[in-house]
Structures are given as structure tokens and as C-alpha cells.
Amino acid sequence: MTVRTARRSAAFRSRASAVGVVAVTGALLLAGCGDQTDDSGGGSDSGGGKSSLNAELPQKIRDAGVIKVGTDAAYKPMEYKEGGDIVGLDPDLADAMGKELGVRFEFSNGTFDGLITSMQTGRFDMIMSSMTDTKDRQEGLDDKGKKAGKGVDFVDYLTAGSSILVKKGNPEKIDSVGQMCGKKVATQRGTTSHEILKKQTAQCAKDGKKKIGIEAYDNDDEARVRLKAGGVVADISDFPVAAHAAKSGSDFEVVGDQMESAPYGIAVRKDQKKLRNALKSALEKIKEDGAYDKALEKWGVQDGAIDTVKINGGS
Known part of the structure; x- marks a missing residue:
């Protein structure tokens, strides 16, 4: 991963195998890593009654009731281990978004520079790990501007x-x-x-x-x-x-x-536009109802607050 002039004088940065899994809201871990390419077809609606935004998610995630998240939990105050849990701003924001989406977010701990590769192979649905949204990451380029893998999309949520x-x-x-x-x-x-x-x-x-x-x-x-x-x-x-x-x-x-x-972004695979858009909607919702500001204040990073939720806003 690469990443982070300041657009804010007191703004805020970025960062394979997974070595641990923790549920943000607590619950059983989900087994299996099947492909989660966009699926707008029919099927059971396991979370439809929980949230108006649940229907925006891919059907496979709705059925599972879980979004699997890759992170590097060694980055206080953004995400870190405390006892057996992964805590910090990112898990708190994910928890608030999960309530809007009617699903749980389960965080898996891994090495930062291996997170994108692990997500591309299906280990995670998304990455939330203080990852800076950059054009290189969007396009899958290495630090020399050469193609190094598949690019990702970002839903931006903080400035650092x-x-x-x-x-x-x-x-x-x-x-x-x-x-x-x-x-x-x-x-x-x-x-x-x-x-x-x-x-x-x-x-x-x-x-x-x-x-x-x-x-x-x-x-x-x-x-x-x-x-x-x-x-x-x-x-x-x-x-x-x-x-x-x-x-x-x-x-x-x-x-x-x-x-x-530059902005931190939640990263998803390019073929996961439905998940990406649902995450954007959930983030916009928690900004509207105050849960976003409350989480930032709790962790002392208010100066990193974004004004508008953007997709691929990094440069």
C-alpha cells in the first residue's frame, strides 16, 4: 500500500495473510471466502426488515448478514488490538454503518501491504485500515507507476x-x-x-x-x-x-x-460496485444522524472529518 499540503491545517495518513478475526459487534465468525461479485438477483432477504439500506447490498452479503473486513490492527487510535478485540475509530464507524445496513462487520487482522492482494483473492469483502485513497491504488500501480495488480475503488471517510x-x-x-x-x-x-x-x-x-x-x-x-x-x-x-x-x-x-x-478510504474490489455504493449510503447516513461526528470526537480526530462522502476522491 502506498499512501498520504494539508487541505486542513490540523488534518490527519495510510497503510498477507490474516492472523485473526474479530467481530465488531460480537458474534460467530463467518466461514468461507466465496466470490462476492455483484448479485442483484432474488433470494432470501435476511436483513431486509432491519434496515432500509439493507436492500442496497449484494444478495450474498444480505444472505450472510456479514461483511468481512481486512485491517492491520496496529495503528492506534484508528484500529488496534485490546484484549481479544479489534477496537478504534475504524471499527466504531463500521459498527455504526452496520446498524444502518442491517449486517455485522467482522474484522480480520493482517499485514497492511498484503491487504489488497488478500481482498482481491476473496479473503475479505472490503478493507478498512487507515488506507489512503490514491490513484495508484485505484489503478493497481506500484510505486514506479507500473501495473502491479487489480485496482480498487474507495469510499472516502477521513482526511489525514x-x-x-x-x-x-x-x-x-x-x-x-x-x-x-x-x-x-x-x-x-x-x-x-x-x-x-x-x-x-x-x-x-x-x-x-x-x-x-x-x-x-x-x-x-x-x-x-x-x-x-x-x-x-x-x-x-x-x-x-x-x-x-x-x-x-x-x-x-x-x-x-x-x-x-489526503483521504482515507474504505477499499472494495472494482467488481463490487453495489457494495461500494451501499457503504457510501451508510456513511452518508451516519454523517446525517451524528454517529460519525460522535465517533471522531471519541477518538480525538475531529479535524479529519470530511464534508462530503466521495468515491475515489484521492489523487
């Missing part, structure tokens, strides 16, 4: 940018990536923050300076452990995650401005 997290007191006096040439910096593999560092290290070389020693980890928790130990001078991650890490203890602080602010 990348931030610089440093040790408390900022001993290296860093406040921008332009100061990182020749230094070691941590990030999460496959994220927009990772791409920012790749671009900057190329610029360092072009300017005749030493390249950045990029240390890319499977999750941001590992990157912060490395920073705390002094092995790197900074960790680049999405603003909500960096801000949460800084506020949760006395080890870190956020410095500089947010970079490349």
Missing part, C-alpha cells in the same frame, strides 16, 4: 496527512524530511509515509547528499520501538497515529507540518 514523530525534546532538531539526508528514519512498510521517505532520499542523492537510511517495518509499533531505543532519529506515520503516540506517554513528540494530506 503524514507527520514526523521524534523523541521528546527533539534531540536531533528535526522538523522536516529535508533534514533527514544521511540519517536513519523508521516508517511502516507500504504506506504513504514510506513513499514520502523514498522520494526524499532520491532528492538527497540528487542534491549530492547521503541518502536516508529508511527502516521499513511491518507495523508502526515496531517503528516506534526502534525510535525509542535511539536506533533512528524519527518515525514518519499518519498524523492520528503520531499524535496518539505523543499524547499517550512522555517518550515522543510530533514536529513540523503534516505532509501530503
